[in-house]
Amino acid sequence: MWSELTKAIACFDIPADWIGIRAVKENSSTRHVRDGLPQINGKSSTMGAMLEVLVNGCLGYAATNSLDIPSLQAAAQTAYKQALAASKWMIYPFSESERPKVVGEYNSPYLEPLDALSPGEINNLLVRICQTLKINDKIVQTTASASTTERETWFASSNGSQVYQKIISIGTHYGAIAQDGAIVQQRTNNGWQAHCYQGGWELLKQDDLWPQVQQVGEQAVELLTATECPNTRTDLVLAPDQMMLQIHESVGHPLEIDRILGDERNYAGGSFVKTSDVGNLVYGSPLMNITFDPTVPGEFASYGFDDTGAVATREHIIKEGVLQRGLGSLESQARAGVPGVACARASSWNRPAIDRMANLNLEPGNASFEEIIGSIEHGVYMESNRSWSIDDRRYKFQFGCEYAKLIENGKLTKTLRNPNYRATTPEFWHSLTQVGNADNWQMYGTPMCGKGEPNQAMWVGHGSPVCVFANVEVFGGGD
Numbered sequence: 001m002w003s004e005l006t007k008a009i010a011c012f013d014i015p016a017d018w019i020g021i022r023a024v025k026e027n028s029s030t031r032h033v034r035d036g037l038p039q040i041n042g043k044s045s046t047m048g049a050m051l052e053v054l055v056n057g058c059l060g061y062a063a064t065n066s067l068d069i070p071s072l073q074a075a076a077q078t079a080y081k082q083a084l085a086a087s088k089w090m091i092y093p094f095s096e097s098e099r100p101k102v103v104g105e106y107n108s109p110y111l112e113p114l115d116a117l118s119p120g121e122i123n124n125l126l127v128r129i130c131q132t133l134k135i136n137d138k139i140v141q142t143t144a145s146a147s148t149t150e151r152e153t154w155f156a157s158s159n160g161s162q163v164y165q166k167i168i169s170i171g172t173h174y175g176a177i178a179q180d181g182a183i184v185q186q187r188t189n190n191g192w193q194a195h196c197y198q199g200g201w202e203l204l205k206q207d208d209l210w211p212q213v214q215q216v217g218e219q220a221v222e223l224l225t226a227t228e229c230p231n232t233r234t235d236l237v238l239a240p241d242q243m244m245l246q247i248h249e250s251v252g253h254p255l256e257i258d259r260i261l262g263d264e265r266n267y268a269g270g271s272f273v274k275t276s277d278v279g280n281l282v283y284g285s286p287l288m289n290i291t292f293d294p295t296v297p298g299e300f301a302s303y304g305f306d307d308t309g310a311v312a313t314r315e316h317i318i319k320e321g322v323l324q325r326g327l328g329s330l331e332s333q334a335r336a337g338v339p340g341v342a343c344a345r346a347s348s349w350n351r352p353a354i355d356r357m358a359n360l361n362l363e364p365g366n367a368s369f370e371e372i373i374g375s376i377e378h379g380v381y382m383e384s385n386r387s388w389s390i391d392d393r394r395y396k397f398q399f400g401c402e403y404a405k406l407i408e409n410g411k412l413t414k415t416l417r418n419p420n421y422r423a424t425t426p427e428f429w430h431s432l433t434q435v436g437n438a439d440n441w442q443m444y445g446t447p448m449c450g451k452g453e454p455n456q457a458m459w460v461g462h463g464s465p466v467c468v469f470a471n472v473e474v475f476g477g478g479d
Contacts, residue, residue, distance in 0.1 A: 057093030106304030110200035185223035196445030235379030243464035254394035257328025269392025284429025300445025300461035365435030418477030436465030
């Protein structure tokens with residue numbers, strides 16, 4: 001592939017300051033079973049390239065699904081004309097420094113390759129999951145799914161960049177819906193499609209799979225007779241699977257620099273954060289330490305280089321509660337005048353790279369789960385996101401969970417159904433009083449973070465321990 005791309009760049013007859021080609025080949029599969037019956041058995045393949053051209057300080061883009069030299073040259077011409085026309089009204093002049101020369105390679109870790117299981121074996125496994133979920137007749141629906149992706153990316157540029165990345169990933173999901181008259185409850189394995197990672201089939205075929213499936217079915221039925229979550233202000237303990245959503249919505253999105261600059265206001269919204277807040281804003285309590293880390297082995301959004309070739313490194317976004325940097329690419333950093341990270345990412349070959357969070361993790365503290373629960377006189381413990389709502393400035397939010405337990409005198413007691421909580425982002429993170437240790441730190445991922453026009457559904461990963469937030473408004477399903 002390198003010889004074809006470098007040969008194409010050498011053939012381009014355009015007076016550009018810089019030219020880049022990002023070629024992508026992707027194969028994916030989706031299997032979905034409902035109530036033990038296969039619903040979807042799909043495979044797809046796609047291949048193409050995005051051409052990026054720098055002219056007079058302005059970047060232009062064009063894509064092609066053919067990698068022959070005439071097609072690449074035609075796309076380069078289109079990108080050149082676009083950049084030349086737009087340069088008359090550009091907001092900020094870019095230079096080749098936003099596209100430095102890089103050479104390197106990244107490969108996902110895995111044990112069992114994606115072709116280790118046949119479609120029939122995958123379906124049989126998903127059918128068995130559905131059968132195990134249906135613990136009795138109170139379970140009215142069961143679902144199980146598995147999706148795989150193998151994506152290869154080649155990035156080459158006129159200043160000598162050569163980057164190859166191969167990402168192998170798998171996402172699994174299963175859940176049950178229970179009903180008793182007018183009462184309907186759902187329980188899943190840590191929320192909708194939360195089990196997304198880089199790796200192979202070993203991520204599904206784990207020793208504790210069947211006890212976990214059994215527990216999901218049992219808890220779905222348990223929720224039918226559970227007590228309604230009380231309406232009160234209390235200590236809130238969030239499990240790592242709900243912290244994933246909390247970090248994503250109230251930390252990740254408001255810190256994307258293009259949103260802070262207003263680029264996303266028309267579609268995904270803006271942010272309550274200002275560029276002047278970087279280095280100054282006390283975002284949360286001193287226990288809050290958030291890192292951008294695409295180097296974590298196996299986390300869903302790990303990579304060696306972003307889609308413009310910037311080298312991925314672990315960086316503190318928030319350190320001891322203070323905002324250190326934004327989630328912005330090299331060009332966003334130049335525009336905003338603030339430090340960012342290697343996060344220019346594109347969902348496919350036919351999309352330009354934009355500012356996207358990747359792996360955003362809350363670093364562990366020192367408390368064990370037993371110590372956390374034991375320290376609370378009265379509170380509510382919640383697991384697994386069920387619903388979310390947050391305003392377009394990422395300031396006010398209201399989130400719901402699938403499953404909860406009442407905490408009384410340092411012990412988990414009654415099961416609670418329809419648990420919800422609400423707050424504002426600064427108020428909430430300032431109320432962080434305890435952070436779990438490495439033993440209860442867990443990572444999850446999601447494949448459906450939407451942003452951009454045209455829309456780009458992106459992979460992100462989040463890791464967190466159990467966390468305690470003081471004096472939070474919680475309420476049941478009646479509110």
